[in-house]
Amino acid sequence: MVFSLKGKTAIVTGGGSGIGKAISTTFARQGAHVCILDFSTDNGNNTVSEIEKEGGSANFYQCDVSNQEQMETIFDEIAKNKTINILINNAGIAHVGNIENTNSEDLDRLFNVNIKGVYNGMKAAISHFKKHKSGVIVNMASIAASVGISDRFAYSMTKGAVLTMTYSVAKDYVNEGIRCNCISPARVHTPFVDGFIQNNYPDNQAEMFEKLSKTQPIGRMGKPEEIANLALYLCSDEASFITGSNFPIDGGFVTLNN
Template sequence: MTGRLAGRTAVIVGGGQTPGATTGNGRAVALLFAREGAQVLVVDRDLDSAEETAELVRQEGGTATAHRADITVESDCAAILDAALASLGHIDILHNNVGIVPAGRTEDLPADSWRRGFEVNLTGMWMTCKYLLPHMRERGSGAIVNISSMAGLLAGGETIAYTTSKAAVHSMTRSLALEYAPHGVRVNCVAPGMMDTPMGVDAVARAGGVDRAEVAARRAAMVPMGHQGTSQDVANAALFLASDEAAFITGAILAVDGGFTLRSHHV
């Protein structure tokens, strides 16, 4: 590794992992950031999962601490700041990775599912930013990377709650970028496409009662490059946006999708 985050500290929200699933985006980011020299605080609503990620970092010689927080609870988001300052001393990077996929056509979708989608995908992300941004502003520096989805760049039929909430994440990212640019804080977004991750493949396979390999093959066939991406592709994009290599980039929505959004008009 090249030490692109040497001396930096990073809060990875959603850094745990679904038990028994392939490596997801949050864990991949935590591991890569640590390999590049960052000290990390791994935040997840499942403390055991967060601790597992932190232990993987430590096994590789990195520095990591685990912290439990449910980002839909405002007091938990406020406590992330205290935990980060206690374990890291200061905060250079905030990585927001939590998301769910409410599914259903408009006429069938329960209002509670709509609200829950926005609560997790948008409001929780906004609250982590709300409580960590003042610290970054006072320091005059910082980088925030929000994980969204290519769904936010497309129209959604039976995923209207998901696509709409992700489009809102894009708008929020740009608004935060504009608001905090004068204070030296950059805010960008990664929009993954068809990824071979627990949310992208495992959850779909379980919901449909079909083989995981079948779901993976179907998704791969939809991508112009002919294959799905991986959590490492997302982590690499997040590393770039968090590093000094992106020092003059803010408000960007970076699609990591193998060209999917170049020819698709709905998801």
């Protein structure tokens, strides 16, 4: 089977909803045992149930990715029974605002989840990967790491850090058999987007959905499953020659917007 993950164990942070859920279910269908780390117990358990109904294998661990001790404990627990092969650093939070209306609490909150959470995941995973001289990391960055987007000051800061951390880890561990890449989506249609539109534009939701969809030159938002399929390729043996790379998946947003 092409892009098979049979016999592999994959850890997916934020794996209970949105893009993370799509990655979790896609990986399980391709034979991986998926360890879902999520702050939401309901989302995590529901995703495990869906995977198991399809005949897949998964476990859920309630987790705050910004807590280093908690992350290391979970990785060590998983490693007692499984060889950890893949880490998807997907957990993240968003923020709307420019530098003037981004307060220090906002900045700290995004730093702790989007930057420290990725750091915690990679630091915990690499110690296990090195034992087996193999491992794959995919970090979820964003087009906001590469181009200027209005009112995304703190979010762009964190995703820029994810991008450069990816390059650094790829360089430092290329001789340890560890590959590290990142994916940079544009706007993807997730429950977060629906909630954002409902909360901020309650009187013209359909109009705003259409407007946001058309900010991608291709004319629509991405689908979580499309991001998951790219992650699947990057974690498969077919991508064994790829490391230290950033993969925009953006409907042409970065290169085709004038």
